[in-house]
Amino acid sequence: xxxxxxxxxxxxxxxxxxxxxxxxxxxYELRKENPxxxxxxxxxxxxxxxxxxxxPTIINWIEGILPKADEKVKVTDVVLQPPPPVDQTKKPxxxxxxxxxxxxxxxxxxxxxxxxxxxxxxxxxxxxxxxxTADPGQTDQKGDPNAQIRIDEPVGNSDxxxxxxEDPNQIFTSVEQSAEFPGGLDKFGAYLGRSIRxxxxxxxxxxxxxxxxxxxxxxxxxxxxxxxxxxIGSGCxxxxxxxxxxxxxxxxxxxxxxxxxxxxxxxxxxTLQDQ
Numbered sequence: 533x534x535x536x537x538x539x540x541x542x543x544x545x546x547x548x549x550x551x552x553x554x555x556x557x558x559x560y561e562l563r564k565e566n567p568x569x570x571x572x573x574x575x576x577x578x579x580x581x582x583x584x585x586x587x588p589t590i591i592n593w594i595e596g597i598l599p600k601a602d603e604k605v606k607v608t609d610v611v612l613q614p615p616p617p618v619d620q621t622k623k624p625x626x627x628x629x630x631x632x633x634x635x636x637x638x639x640x641x642x643x644x645x646x647x648x649x650x651x652x653x654x655x656x657x658x659x660x661x662x663x664x665t666a667d668p669g670q671t672d673q674k675g676d677p678n679a680q681i682r683i684d685e686p687v688g689n690s691d692x693x694x695x696x697x698e699d700p701n702q703i704f705t706s707v708e709q710s711a712e713f714p715g716g717l718d719k720f721g722a723y724l725g726r727s728i729r730x731x732x733x734x735x736x737x738x739x740x741x742x743x744x745x746x747x748x749x750x751x752x753x754x755x756x757x758x759x760x761x762x763x764i765g766s767g768c769x770x771x772x773x774x775x776x777x778x779x780x781x782x783x784x785x786x787x788x789x790x791x792x793x794x795x796x797x798x799x800x801x802x803t804l805q806d807q
Contacts, residue, residue, distance in 0.1 A: 703748055703793045709786035711749035711794045713779070724800060727775045731767030734802065739766040742799040745776060751791040753781030764802065772800045 713720035733739075741764040748757045758776050763769035785794035 701793070703795050704785060704787060705795050707785040707787040707792060707794055711753075711785040711796055712783050714781075714783065720798075723779065724775060727778065728771060728800070728802070730802065730804070731771055734764075734766035734768050735804065737766055738804065739764055739768060740803050741768075742801050743768055743772040744797065744799050745772050746795065746797045747776060749782050749784055749794045749796050751784050751793060753784050755779055755782065761797065768802045771802075775800070 713723070742762075743760060743764055744762040746757075746759060746761050747755045750756055755776055758773050760769045760773065763772075784791035786792070
């Protein structure tokens with residue numbers, strides 16, 4: 533169209549529009565100065581924008597050239613309390629018991645030391661025949677055939693065996709034979725898969741993840757002290773505790789040939805099937 537090729541904003545059209553009209557009227561001056569005012573406004577806006585963006589850089593530059601004031605260090609006198617007085621009436625603890633005798637006789641086996649012959653005072657090393665019936669040791673020691681085998685433990689001359697009773701309520705974190713679900717981890721995973729009911733709130737909010745649960749496997753295999761170490765919320769934590777409370781009895785942990793209480797930590801995964 534012819535009208536689409538006309539640019540009525542060009543200055544030449546301004547005189548055509550105001551032909552025979554009062555050009556001293558404000559509208560003529562506004563339209564005449566419009567391009568100049570528009571360019572001036574754009575330049576001012578760009579300058580203000582650059583200045584505002586550069587304010588943090590300018591402040592950091594000014595702080596860098598200004599001398600920094602000396603930092604004031606606050607010195608606080610610390611008064612150390614004197615140690616509590618020693619209770620003279622309290623008896624010192626008894627010395628440790630003498631270690632029992634070794635199971636096998638020991639013969640003194642001195643370590644090799646390079647010395648002149650006239651300074652050697654140790655007796656000759658044990659012969660091969662002596663080592664067939666005795667173990668090398670620090671001193672000559674008569675063994676006790678009824679003693680337990682002791683490895684990397686000190687031995688002594690005591691004939692009595694020190695019997696230590698373990699606390700029946702002690703909770704172990706690591707034992708010789710760890711507690712386990714009947715059938716192993718695969719059966720435990722299958723149990724969780726068929727027992728967990730995904731909370732409705734978690735489904736609606738698409739909550740997924742792992743709930744870390746800790747509990748104690750008692751000596752009879754029951755689970756106690758079930759609590760969440762790290763949860764994901766939306767009812768999943770409570771569901772994990774419910775499933776473990778309904779779990780069948782586990783095989784208890786074994787330490788020194790007898791069942792003990794063992795602390796156990798398991799991750800329970802909550803995953804939506806349609807993901």
